[in-house]
Structures are given as structure tokens and as C-alpha cells.
Amino acid sequence: MMKTSLRNSSQRTPWLFSSPLILCMMTFMLFPFLLTFFISLSNLSLQRMNNPTYQMGFVGLKNFIAIWDDGRLLKIIGRTFVWMGGSLVLGITIGVFYSLVMTFDIRGKSILKAVILMPWVLPEVVTGYVMQLMFMSNQGIIWSMLVKIGLLGPDSTMLSNGSTAMLLVILANTWRAAPYVAVMVYGKMKSLPWGQVEAARIDGANSVQSFIYITIPWIWPIVKRCGILLFIWSFNAYGIIYTMTNGGPANATTNLAIALRNMAFGQYNFGKGAAYGVVILLLVLMSLGILLLLLKLLVKASANRRNAH
Amino acid sequence: MKEKWYSLALKYLSALIVFILVFFPIYWIISCSFRHQSEFLVANAPLWSTDLTLENYRTAIMKADFGRCIVNSCIYTFSTVLLTLAIASLGAHALTHFRNFRAAKKIQVFLYIQQMLPGLMMTIPMFLIYWKLGLLNTYTSLILIYSCSGNLVVAVTMLNGYYSDVSNDLLEAAYIDGASGWQAFWRVLLPLVRPGLICVAIYTFIVTWQEFAYAQNLITDNKMYNVTVGLTAFNKERGKDWGGLFAASTLIMVPTLVMMVTVQNYFIDSLAGAIKE
Numbered sequence: 001m002m003k004t005s006l007r008n009s010s011q012r013t014p015w016l017f018s019s020p021l022i023l024c025m026m027t028f029m030l031f032p033f034l035l036t037f038f039i040s041l042s043n044l045s046l047q048r049m050n051n052p053t054y055q056m057g058f059v060g061l062k063n064f065i066a067i068w069d070d071g072r073l074l075k076i077i078g079r080t081f082v083w084m085g086g087s088l089v090l091g092i093t094i095g096v097f098y099s100l101v102m103t104f105d106i107r108g109k110s111i112l113k114a115v116i117l118m119p120w121v122l123p124e125v126v127t128g129y130v131m132q133l134m135f136m137s138n139q140g141i142i143w144s145m146l147v148k149i150g151l152l153g154p155d156s157t158m159l160s161n162g163s164t165a166m167l168l169v170i171l172a173n174t175w176r177a178a179p180y181v182a183v184m185v186y187g188k189m190k191s192l193p194w195g196q197v198e199a200a201r202i203d204g205a206n207s208v209q210s211f212i213y214i215t216i217p218w219i220w221p222i223v224k225r226c227g228i229l230l231f232i233w234s235f236n237a238y239g240i241i242y243t244m245t246n247g248g249p250a251n252a253t254t255n256l257a258i259a260l261r262n263m264a265f266g267q268y269n270f271g272k273g274a275a276y277g278v279v280i281l282l283l284v285l286m287s288l289g290i291l292l293l294l295l296k297l298l299v300k301a302s303a304n305r306r307n308a309h
Numbered sequence: 310m311k312e313k314w315y316s317l318a319l320k321y322l323s324a325l326i327v328f329i330l331v332f333f334p335i336y337w338i339i340s341c342s343f344r345h346q347s348e349f350l351v352a353n354a355p356l357w358s359t360d361l362t363l364e365n366y367r368t369a370i371m372k373a374d375f376g377r378c379i380v381n382s383c384i385y386t387f388s389t390v391l392l393t394l395a396i397a398s399l400g401a402h403a404l405t406h407f408r409n410f411r412a413a414k415k416i417q418v419f420l421y422i423q424q425m426l427p428g429l430m431m432t433i434p435m436f437l438i439y440w441k442l443g444l445l446n447t448y449t450s451l452i453l454i455y456s457c458s459g460n461l462v463v464a465v466t467m468l469n470g471y472y473s474d475v476s477n478d479l480l481e482a483a484y485i486d487g488a489s490g491w492q493a494f495w496r497v498l499l500p501l502v503r504p505g506l507i508c509v510a511i512y513t514f515i516v517t518w519q520e521f522a523y524a525q526n527l528i529t530d531n532k533m534y535n536v537t538v539g540l541t542a543f544n545k546e547r548g549k550d551w552g553g554l555f556a557a558s559t560l561i562m563v564p565t566l567v568m569m570v571t572v573q574n575y576f577i578d579s580l581a582g583a584i585k586e
Contacts, residue, residue: 013490014403014410021400021465022416024457028435029423035434044437094330101327104320112324114570115332121565122335123519123537126558129544130334133341133551141337141354179331228425236429239521243541257429264433265526277430284427 039274040064046268063275067263077283079166080255083241084234086170087177091230092223094174095181099219100211102186120179128243131172135159162252165245169253172240177233181226188222189215224295231287235280256280338562342366342555349551365556373547375557377532378539385451385524385535386517392456393513394506397464402494404465405472406480420462428459432526439527446530454527455517463516464509471505472498511572515565536561 043059067073102112119127134142137157146152158164192215200210216223238257241247247254247262254262256276264273341349343361348354369375404413435454436445444450475498483493499506521537528534531542540557547553 011409011411014407014413016403016490017399017494018403018410018412018416020396021403021461022412024396024461025416025419025423028454028457029419029462032431032434032438033426035438036430039433039437049440097323098327098331101320101323104324106317106320106324108324112328115328115335117569118335118566119331121515121519121569123521123540123561125521125537125540126338126561127334129540129554129558130338133555134334134337139349139351139354141356144354175330175334232425232427235427236522238429239537243544260429261432261522261526265436270433270437274430274433277427277433280427280430284425288425 036274036277039270040278042271044270044274046270059271063271064279067259067272067275067279073279075251076254076256076259077279079253080235080257080283082166083170083173083253083255084231086167087173087234088227088230090170090174091177092181092227094178095226096185096219096223098178098182099185099189100215102182103189103192116179116182118179119176122176124176124237124239125243127172127176128240131168131175131240132159132244135168159245160249162249165249165253169241169244172244173234173237176240177230181223181230184226185219185222188219192218227291228288231291232284235284256283335562338555338558341551342559344552346550346552349549365552366560368547368550368553369543369557369560373539373543373553373557375536375539375543375560378534378536379560381448381533381539382518382535384448385455386514388448388452389455389460389517390510390513392452393460393464394510396456397461397468397509398499398502398506399494401465401468401472402498405469406475406477406498408477420465423458423462424466429522431458432523435523436527446528446533448533450527451524451535454523455520460513460516464513467509467512468502468505471502471508475501511568514568518561518565 040063041058041060043057043062048054098116102109102116134140135158137143137159143152143158147154152158158168196214197210200214205213235257238255238261241253241255241258242261245253247258256279260273260276260280263269263276340357342365343363344358345360345362345364348358348360400416403410404416407413439445439450479497479501480493483497488496519537520535524535524538525541528538531539534542536557540554540561543550543557544554
């Protein structure tokens, strides 16, 4: 359909319609993004800004050296990857499991559908507080259950131990993320071509095999997309960690997001906070690149393996 | 082939497991909101309590002024939904229905990249910009940042999906009948994509209602807190008042849970459908 034959100002209308969008893009997305780089190279902080004679000074890469802090930055990055990896793997696995259960033709299916998204619509801070209460020593309901079945000693505290604290925040994040994955995947899973499954069954495949070789490739594009979304979110969301442990005990759960927030709005040192931001950005870009490359290689390898049979 | 009984039993068991995993913490929040303060100090909390009380709600609303947080959140959220819908519905129209629009591709790429970028780092420049403009601690500050960055990108992407289902022929017919660009948009397009607009509205509502990062760092005046920041402030000020904390949490949950239960079928299908690529 040639619009130009009907309207001679064919460019004006779309520009008019998209001008609010473009304005927002420039003002609220591009400009702050560029500003972050500037701030990371400056010594901006609340104390300095309160001084009326303050002139913003550029300190080059001093902030980055400061947050490196004898390798402390590496530990924070490491924890970020643990947090991200754990949330991703668990979130997708459990999400796909939820989605599978949602496709079952059983009574009570609608109840399941009604509650499945609730964890995701709950604010992170609420999730953090309830998880804290449930896993608290002596008073937590899940803590007492774990002690009763013997998995936990009566003296142990889950939130004061570095590694279990990390496990708990990952679990809390998974609890929130899995339903979102489930809903995304469910749409695709519903449209699974059952003809293929029937054919496979006739050929002797059992349900596990049909799941691995038919269902998983079918939902794989959506899983990939969810993976990327979860990946991005895990760098952004600090609410759960903030309310459950605030980065503790002894920085065991401090990842980049918490570090950024506490530096920029806890200590009000904007220069260093922005430096953390740049680090996050670089990591996200690097990781996305590597991840996508790995996925391509993986798919190629399994395709080669299958072709070789 | 009739389903074997153990296969069916396994399915029901899995469904039960999923239900417990998903719902138990929510049940816990609601149940704890009705328990007495004293119950939180003892070990071995019971799974359900028969001794219910409303004192926590009274504490939350009267003593901790949580009602104000709810009102603030309503203002932030409803304004954001309206503004986001306005900007996104206009922008997506330009992106999908004008084949000759040369900037469309560039805008799409920008939006796609924007989704990948970590949004957390932009709290710092936004804080400083608002400070310079004297807009910290105002409704405008949060409403603008909510409707004009992250949410907007998602909204536009969603609407692109719905808009591209509307055939250009319909709009062409409207133009031939003498409609102006605006009339075609308002009278022809919008009624057709109403499900998409509703989906975007619900999604924006949910995301904005529970937003925490910007709200915590851009608003320091406790009269302007939204519900999530109000909750953390509640926890700080009142120490281990778990009952009150969960009463406030239940109040936060109410609008979104109600929405989930009433529109869940519709929303789940359209959320999944909007991601089709």
C-alpha cells in the first residue's frame, strides 16, 4: 500500500505521532545514560555538592581504582554472577515445570492459573520480608520445619551464614521469577503440536523422551527470551537483597546492584556509584555477548551430534 | 488411550506442589497480618492461628500513617498508566502503520537496546537532574521517570505486537473516506486495539505499584513515600513489628491480587500472546 500516493506529507504524520516518544527517549533514556559516564569520571558526592563553592572536578579513573579496592570488586562481581546464575537456572527450570503443570488437564486448573502470577505481582520488598520471617531462626515456620525433619541443626541460623544467606536470596528471587517464566512459556507450550507427540509415542518414546526431544526445542525460543530478561533483571533488582540481608552477613550477599545503591544513596558518593554503574553495564554487554555465542555453539554441537546418528 | 491412574495421580500431586510453592508465602503474609504481636516472639509458630485480631491493621494505618503511602502510590500509579498509554499508543502507531517512516527502524533498535541496559544506574543521573531542577520529592519526578523510561519501552513493544495485527487496509479506507491522521488513530485504530491497551495498562499498573529502586532513592520526604518504600520505613521505625509489617503488606497486595484473580485468564493469554515475535 503506497501511502505516498494518498498523502503528500507522508513523513509529517508519523513524526508527529512519535514525537512524544522520541522526546522521552532523548530526555529520559539517552541523556541520563550519557550523564552516568560523566559522573563516573568525576568526584561528585553529596558532601561536595552541599559546599556552595564546589566546582565539579574530573578525576579520571580514580573512582574505578577506588572501587577496585584490593580485589574487593572482583568478589562483588563473583557474587553477582552467583546470584544471576542461580536465579537464571532455578528460575527457568522451575518456571518450565510450573508451565508444564499448567497444561495438565485436571480439575482445579483455573485455581492454579489464578495464583500462579501472584509471586510476581508482589513487590520485592514484601517478598524479602516474608522470606526473612519464614526462614528466621527459632521463629521462622520453614526454619522449624527444616529442623524437625533434621536438615538443620537447632542452633544454625540460615541468614547469618554467608552461603546459606546467598542461597536464600536466590530462592526468594526464584520464587518471584519462576511464575513469570511459567506464563511466558505456557503460551507456547499450549500450542505444542500433539501430533508429533503421538507419533513419537507410537515409535516407542516415553513421556520423558518426548519432553526432552519435542517440548524443549519447541519452547526454546521463549526460554531464551526469558533467560535474557531474567539476566537483565538480576543486575537491576536489589529490593530482595536489601530487605532480606542488606548485603550481609559481612557482605556475603553484596552484589553489584546493592553495592551501587549503597554507595550512591547510602554513602551519597555519586562518582563511585556511577563507576559501579559503568561496571554493571560493561559486564552486561560482555556477558550477553558471551552467552549468545555459547548458545549458538551449543545448538550447533547438539545438531551435529544428532545428525551424526 | 485412557490415562493410567498413577499418571493422573502424579499430575495432581505436581499441581498441589506447585500450588503450595506459589501460594504458601502469600498465605503466610495474610495469616500473620491477623496474628497478635506476642505470637511472633515465640518459637514454633503454628501453621494457622485461630486467635485473630485486627490490631495490626489499626497500627499500620493509624500509627504508621500507611494510608498516606497507599494514596501516594495510587497517584503515582494511575498517572503513570495514563501517561504511558498516551505516549506509547501514539508512538507505536508511528512505528507500525507508516511504511515510509524512515526513522522507525532506528527507533526500534534504540528501544531494543534500551531494554538491555541496566536501569539501576540511571537512578544516579536522574537524582542529580531532579535535584538541580528542584523536583525531588514531588509527584512529578516519579511519574515522569516511570512513564518515560523503562515502562514506556515495554509498553511500546507490547503495543507494536497488537498494532501490527491491525491491517493497514482499514486505515487506508479511513483516509480515503476523508479522515485525518488523528481521526483515523482515534476513531479507527484505538477501538480495534483496546485489548492491547488494557493489557499494557494492567502491566504498567502492576510494575509501577511495586516499584522500589527509584522510589526509594528519589523520595526522601516520608509524606511522599509510595507503598514499597513506606514498608521499608515501617520496618526501620517500628523494629520487629511483624504483624504490622504484614498488615501493611497485605494492604499493598490487595489491588494487584484482586486484579490477578479477576482478569488472570485474559491477562495470561494476552501477556503470552504479546511476546509472539
